[in-house]
Amino acid sequence: MARDRNRTDKPGKGVTRRGFLGTVGAGAVAAVTGLPRPGEAVPEITEPKGMVETALSINGRMHRLLVEPRWTLLFVLREQMGITGTKIGCARGECGACTVLMDGSPRYACMTLALEAQGHEITTVEGLMDGEELGDVQQAFVEEDAFQCGYCTAGQVVAAQGLLAANPSPTVDEIRAGMAGNLCRCGAYVHIFRAVERAAKGRGKGGGR
Amino acid sequence: MTDGGTPLGGSHARPDALAKVTGQTRYVGDIALPGMLHAAVAAADVSSARVGSVDTSRALEIPGVEAVMTAQDVPGANLIGVIFPDQPLLVEDRVRMVGDRFAVVAARSPEAAWRSATAVSAQLEPLAGVHDPVEALKAGADAVHDSGNLVHTFRVERGDIKKAEARATVVVEAEYRIGGQEHAYLEPQACLAIPEAGRVTVLASCQCPFYIQQGVARVLGLPLSAVRVEQAPTGGAFGGKEDYPSEPAACAALLAWRTRRPVRLLYPREHDLQATTKRHAMRVHHRWGADRAGRLRFAEVDVLLDAGAYAGLSTVVAERANASAIGPYDVAAVRVRTRVAYTNNLFGGAFRGFGAPQVTWAHEATMDRLARELGLHPVELRRRNVLGERRRVTSTGQRLPAPVMAKACLEKAVAASSAGQPARALPPGRWLHGTGTALVLYGCNLHHGGQHLDRSSAVVILQADGSAVVRVGLTEMGQGNLVAAQTVAATALGIDPVKVEVWQPDTTTVADSGPTVASRGAHASGLAILEAVRRLRRRLDPVAAELLGCEPSQVMLGGDAARVFGEPEQTIAMEQVVQEMVRRRIETIATGWYRSRRRRFDPATGLGSPYEFYAMACHVARVAVDPDLGLVRVEHVAAAHDVGKVLHRDALEGQIQGGIVQAMGWALTEELKLSRGRLLNPGFTDYLIPTSDDAPAISIALLEDAPGSGPFGSKGIGEPSFIPTAAAIRNAVCDAIGAEVDRLPLTPPVIVEAVAARHPFSFLLP
Ligand code: FES
Ligand code: FES
Numbered sequence: 001m002a003r004d005r006n007r008t009d010k011p012g013k014g015v016t017r018r019g020f021l022g023t024v025g026a027g028a029v030a031a032v033t034g035l036p037r038p039g040e041a042v043p044e045i046t047e048p049k050g051m052v053e054t055a056l057s058i059n060g061r062m063h064r065l066l067v068e069p070r071w072t073l074l075f076v077l078r079e080q081m082g083i084t085g086t087k088i089g090c091a092r093g094e095c096g097a098c099t100v101l102m103d104g105s106p107r108y109a110c111m112t113l114a115l116e117a118q119g120h121e122i123t124t125v126e127g128l129m130d131g132e133e134l135g136d137v138q139q140a141f142v143e144e145d146a147f148q149c150g151y152c153t154a155g156q157v158v159a160a161q162g163l164l165a166a167n168p169s170p171t172v173d174e175i176r177a178g179m180a181g182n183l184c185r186c187g188a189y190v191h192i193f194r195a196v197e198r199a200a201k202g203r204g205k206g207g208g209r
Numbered sequence: 210m211t212d213g214g215t216p217l218g219g220s221h222a223r224p225d226a227l228a229k230v231t232g233q234t235r236y237v238g239d240i241a242l243p244g245m246l247h248a249a250v251a252a253a254d255v256s257s258a259r260v261g262s263v264d265t266s267r268a269l270e271i272p273g274v275e276a277v278m279t280a281q282d283v284p285g286a287n288l289i290g291v292i293f294p295d296q297p298l299l300v301e302d303r304v305r306m307v308g309d310r311f312a313v314v315a316a317r318s319p320e321a322a323w324r325s326a327t328a329v330s331a332q333l334e335p336l337a338g339v340h341d342p343v344e345a346l347k348a349g350a351d352a353v354h355d356s357g358n359l360v361h362t363f364r365v366e367r368g369d370i371k372k373a374e375a376r377a378t379v380v381v382e383a384e385y386r387i388g389g390q391e392h393a394y395l396e397p398q399a400c401l402a403i404p405e406a407g408r409v410t411v412l413a414s415c416q417c418p419f420y421i422q423q424g425v426a427r428v429l430g431l432p433l434s435a436v437r438v439e440q441a442p443t444g445g446a447f448g449g450k451e452d453y454p455s456e457p458a459a460c461a462a463l464l465a466w467r468t469r470r471p472v473r474l475l476y477p478r479e480h481d482l483q484a485t486t487k488r489h490a491m492r493v494h495h496r497w498g499a500d501r502a503g504r505l506r507f508a509e510v511d512v513l514l515d516a517g518a519y520a521g522l523s524t525v526v527a528e529r530a531n532a533s534a535i536g537p538y539d540v541a542a543v544r545v546r547t548r549v550a551y552t553n554n555l556f557g558g559a560f561r562g563f564g565a566p567q568v569t570w571a572h573e574a575t576m577d578r579l580a581r582e583l584g585l586h587p588v589e590l591r592r593r594n595v596l597g598e599r600r601r602v603t604s605t606g607q608r609l610p611a612p613v614m615a616k617a618c619l620e621k622a623v624a625a626s627s628a629g630q631p632a633r634a635l636p637p638g639r640w641l642h643g644t645g646t647a648l649v650l651y652g653c654n655l656h657h658g659g660q661h662l663d664r665s666s667a668v669v670i671l672q673a674d675g676s677a678v679v680r681v682g683l684t685e686m687g688q689g690n691l692v693a694a695q696t697v698a699a700t701a702l703g704i705d706p707v708k709v710e711v712w713q714p715d716t717t718t719v720a721d722s723g724p725t726v727a728s729r730g731a732h733a734s735g736l737a738i739l740e741a742v743r744r745l746r747r748r749l750d751p752v753a754a755e756l757l758g759c760e761p762s763q764v765m766l767g768g769d770a771a772r773v774f775g776e777p778e779q780t781i782a783m784e785q786v787v788q789e790m791v792r793r794r795i796e797t798i799a800t801g802w803y804r805s806r807r808r809r810f811d812p813a814t815g816l817g818s819p820y821e822f823y824a825m826a827c828h829v830a831r832v833a834v835d836p837d838l839g840l841v842r843v844e845h846v847a848a849a850h851d852v853g854k855v856l857h858r859d860a861l862e863g864q865i866q867g868g869i870v871q872a873m874g875w876a877l878t879e880e881l882k883l884s885r886g887r888l889l890n891p892g893f894t895d896y897l898i899p900t901s902d903d904a905p906a907i908s909i910a911l912l913e914d915a916p917g918s919g920p921f922g923s924k925g926i927g928e929p930s931f932i933p934t935a936a937a938i939r940n941a942v943c944d945a946i947g948a949e950v951d952r953l954p955l956t957p958p959v960i961v962e963a964v965a966a967r968h969p970f971s972f973l974l975p
Contacts, residue, residue: 084238085233086232090892090893094893095893125230126231129231134227141226141230142226142227142230145222145223147226147687148689149394149396149686150228150234151396151445151687152395153232175901176632176902176904177902180900180901180902181900183893183898184395185871185898186687187871187904188867189866192901
């Protein structure tokens, strides 16, 4: 349950919003699966028409760009803007690797359309730096060795930032629940809890931002 | 700095920390090149069929598609597979597994590529196939390959079972059904192939760039020297990026070769779950006997691995399972048979523990069963049989050097468990509590059968400013190989770890070092680095001695300086020594090489020394079980590990914590739901891996009394951290509910069924 905290709704089973990373090879065995047979129409491709103009505020900077209404914020960040700190682990709201802040609250970028982000302040892991310095949560993650392979880490750091904004001095139970929308397959959870606690303590002393 | 001013055993920040917390690590998916195309694969979604023809015409019509290639377009050999040549890269005449590839596509966008892939169609004649390894070995079963379904049989034959059985007063028998597991590394399979006339560079998320080099060279028909593979930062692997990445890499290379453009292949999660290797499902049959005093007399184990449709690494996994089947116990009479069978299921591959977790789960279940039959506490039965000072011979007849740490691990973990606090309060409800213990005897590094791969290469280059570049042949995938290599190099050179930069492996900078597996990363790279530093010092020490005015044999390195032994005041900065070497044009680069020691082993009887040395561990789990809902909460795990020597404390403890969490998922929730070889739950909504809210409290005890042959006496930790946990959880659940459960995972229905079966009127239940 806690996995859904502060998150957009998950799609139902098997629903994939991102067509281009969607079903795979299902039509390959046409003769068996009853998918389009040779000679039948191929599923239609959406041409990159119908682009709309939008303005997105990302890490404190306004960006004007053309997007297709169906594009996710994750796709736009990574593939259109080259802001690649936000990772893609599942593209369907199940892992948290793509977590960004929308007006300070954690949000799965793969489950957010770019157009939904219009008018909101988006913060990615890149935006947590304090100039050349690490942000306090990032610093705490370094000090507590709160990562292994690092692939979930951007999402974890961002989620922790959002958690602390909502609850500046969480109990360990609140950290466990608050971070449960971000899977870490390396299982660095114990160190992640310590990092969040350390960052919270630092803020309590007036050390953080 | 600890340990006499060196970084050894400390907790300095990992070299990759900064990039990882700022999002600057460049995983393959974060790299795009001008003109780069995107690849996709057209994969079968049935598990067994004869293939008439593959039609790519409609796939080619999709706008943006640049190439669609099938088996006949492969310039070299259409073969992939690490050990057996049983797996075509692209389907020829048979589909043997869901995920078999009919064609590969390159297009200008990932969307066009995957759409095109779905437009590939194949004329198929469906076959029944075989989806159960027991059925596969019966006479008349559908043959997955012409060679038959039995891939290999391994054995251990020691002592006289008949005689031993006569002295056993209690005999227990059980049949365990142990499920597989998906690696679920958070970064799916990813690679990028960049062609130039006559040669190709591949950047891949992987555990073994050398396997990829061999696979790509074979498929393209190129010499190995024309294929350069660099390991990209790797977002988790756990074995899933040992053998498998050669397949996507060969696909991307094929398309790059044809289109003469860079081609990137990123697996969507669903395809990754559906098509890649898994931990092997196993059936394990046990017949074990003990005498009235609670001493084990004999053990018979019969293991059957479901290899799936291709052999992959299954025989090597089986070899470790076979050698690990009895665990750290003293048993005079042993019979083990381990068979590997082809089926049309998803194929098994390397996965943390490599066959040992399944057989460990079984031997620890049987120990608890025996204890209950004998009326002994499970810990007491283990005390009476575990290897120790007076009993040092393993089930394969290998005599271990003293001290043997199994007993010490047991006592430490038991003590830590009773002292440990649960992670959090339980929600209201009816909860039963239980404790379970499990031990493991882990053979470090590669088995005798894979000895030829147990080597590694390192390069150390001293820089004119006193810093050092280190390259090793083993990979970082989160386990801490970079920080281990950095720590070893910094300790040996006597410089601050921040001055050591370890770069990821590249087949053009280091020699083939084999795969980063079997918990051997820090061991093999560390020893190769130490050798390189020894060679460097043959040139460095004389220069330093001259500058210091002493004999070369008196030169010591430490604190970023060279110093004179016995005269701590007399020092010269490392930077100055290296600058003097540069001025004199003395070579500042050296290579290092490691290979494991030769040993005796007889594959026919399974007797001898399958491993060079061993690490032992004990985990004790405390669980709460809701018997009505079948829910299990792991409250606390106490882990005691025989580690030899701590190289980097944070990374070491991180491995133990991570191993426990991952094994807990395997034990309880990670069920691969297969239907005729097809995975029904290819997503994290139905395939449940542990979240932060599920993580148990963990207490760790590190025992450094028995040095291994790794750098500074260290032993590997990656796999021993995983292996005993699931068994300990199983035993704890059985303790809580008062019934035996012989299946993994222990999902709610399995537990509810076990509880119900214990009910006196259970025969009335439907
Ligand atoms: S990528 Fe968005 S939740 Fe997994
Ligand atoms: S650090 Fe690897 S998934 Fe979290």
